[in-house]
Amino acid sequence: MAIRPYEERDWEGIWTIFRSIAAAGETYVYDRNISEERGREIWLGRSNDAVIIAGEAGVVVGTAKMGANFAGPGSHVAKASFMVSPQHEGQGIGRALAERVLGLATERGFSAMQFNAVVETNFRAVALWQQLGFTIVGTVPAAFAHPRHGDVGLHVMHKSLNTSRNGAAEEGG
Amino acid sequence: MAIRPYEERDWEGIWTIFRSIAAAGETYVYDRNISEERGREIWLGRSNDAVIIAGEAGVVVGTAKMGANFAGPGSHVAKASFMVSPQHEGQGIGRALAERVLGLATERGFSAMQFNAVVETNFRAVALWQQLGFTIVGTVPAAFAHPRHGDVGLHVMHKSLNTSRNGAAEEGG
Numbered sequence: 001m002a003i004r005p006y007e008e009r010d011w012e013g014i015w016t017i018f019r020s021i022a023a024a025g026e027t028y029v030y031d032r033n034i035s036e037e038r039g040r041e042i043w044l045g046r047s048n049d050a051v052i053i054a055g056e057a058g059v060v061v062g063t064a065k066m067g068a069n070f071a072g073p074g075s076h077v078a079k080a081s082f083m084v085s086p087q088h089e090g091q092g093i094g095r096a097l098a099e100r101v102l103g104l105a106t107e108r109g110f111s112a113m114q115f116n117a118v119v120e121t122n123f124r125a126v127a128l129w130q131q132l133g134f135t136i137v138g139t140v141p142a143a144f145a146h147p148r149h150g151d152v153g154l155h156v157m158h159k160s161l162n163t164s165r166n167g168a169a170e171e172g173g
Numbered sequence: 174m175a176i177r178p179y180e181e182r183d184w185e186g187i188w189t190i191f192r193s194i195a196a197a198g199e200t201y202v203y204d205r206n207i208s209e210e211r212g213r214e215i216w217l218g219r220s221n222d223a224v225i226i227a228g229e230a231g232v233v234v235g236t237a238k239m240g241a242n243f244a245g246p247g248s249h250v251a252k253a254s255f256m257v258s259p260q261h262e263g264q265g266i267g268r269a270l271a272e273r274v275l276g277l278a279t280e281r282g283f284s285a286m287q288f289n290a291v292v293e294t295n296f297r298a299v300a301l302w303q304q305l306g307f308t309i310v311g312t313v314p315a316a317f318a319h320p321r322h323g324d325v326g327l328h329v330m331h332k333s334l335n336t337s338r339n340g341a342a343e344e345g346g
Contacts, residue, residue: 022245025245025246028245028246029243029244029245029246029247029248030244030245031244031245032245032246034244034245069316070202070290070316071202071203071204071207072195072198072201072202072203072204072205072207073198073201073202073205073317073318073319073320074202074290074316074317074318074327075202076318076324077313077316111315111324112313112314112315112316114313114316116289117243117247136311137311137312137313137314137329138309138310138311138312138329139310139311140250140285140287140310140329140331141285141310141331141333142284142285142333143242143243143247143250143285143287144246144247145246145247145249146246147246151249151284154247156310156311156313156329158313158314160314160315
């Protein structure tokens with residue numbers, strides 16, 4: 001498996017994964033019948049975000065994006081989103097993407113990474129983030145309408161990064 | 174003081190407040206030198222959001238916006254933002270705007286309201302939200318670079334609303 005920056009030819013593969021994950025409605029706060037145009041805007045529309053893919057035998061099996069969570073006085077904290085092909089779950093692809101994303105965020109001088117909306121019944125993801133050092137800052141109750149479990153909570157998760165924000169700024173980051 | 178829906182003639186007054194609050198850099202995760210175009214996009218750009226203003230003697234002294242915090246399975250939770258003219262703080266304008274916004278969110282069938290980024294040193298706001306029934310779900314540490322206090326936390330705050338989401342849906346809400 002290769003992890004590398006997004007290229008335009010990857011979009012079709014990303015969209016196949018994106019569409020199926022949105023349609024399942026179990027892990028993301030996207031419209032279940034989201035348009036490709038809107039999906040592209042979400043995944044590729046922020047020009048300062050890093051977008052990477054996991055590829056296997058020329059096929060996109062996972063993708064992630066990372067950028068500032070907020071602007072201005074909140075711009076030193078990164079956020080990230082991850083999608084792995086449902087057919088390729090449990091193979092370490094999410095972990096490999098997350099490790100790369102954490103490395104990119106550190107290189108860019110972000111002082112921390114935050115996830116704003118981790119569905120509490122997405123146990124595999126929650127466990128992975130905790131293994132990678134994220135903690136649950138809090139859980140917004142009943143904030144996610146799960147198609148099988150009803151209204152479940154959304155975790156806000158956070159991990160500090162080993163960066164010197166001021167030092168990074170001096171280097172132009 | 175009158176609370177009423179936004180009209181196009183109000184933008185100039187909103188922008189005066191918006192610009193000064195962004196420039197102070199103490200309460201919002203906006204660029205401190207944000208452009209008017211971007212400010213307008215943030216405050217007025219989501220067509221389904223409700224935008225209201227507080228007016229006194231024909232002058233805009235405060236404004237608020239309210240809409241869905243997330244899409245799809247997260248669209249039953251509202252979010253809202255508030256701005257009061259620094260020259261008019263402590264006069265109950267924020268409370269009056271908040272009460273109206275909570276009423277609008279209830280009318281529209283939202284099951285709860287969430288604030289994603291309340292600066293923990295914004296004591297007046299935190300106290301007001303708590304008086305209105307919001308609780309602090311969690312605090313993201315050091316997520317806000319305050320110009321005087323250094324890195325301070327951002328509260329995620331939440332309040333359930335007395336709506337029956339399913340009932341509201343049956344009425345078309």
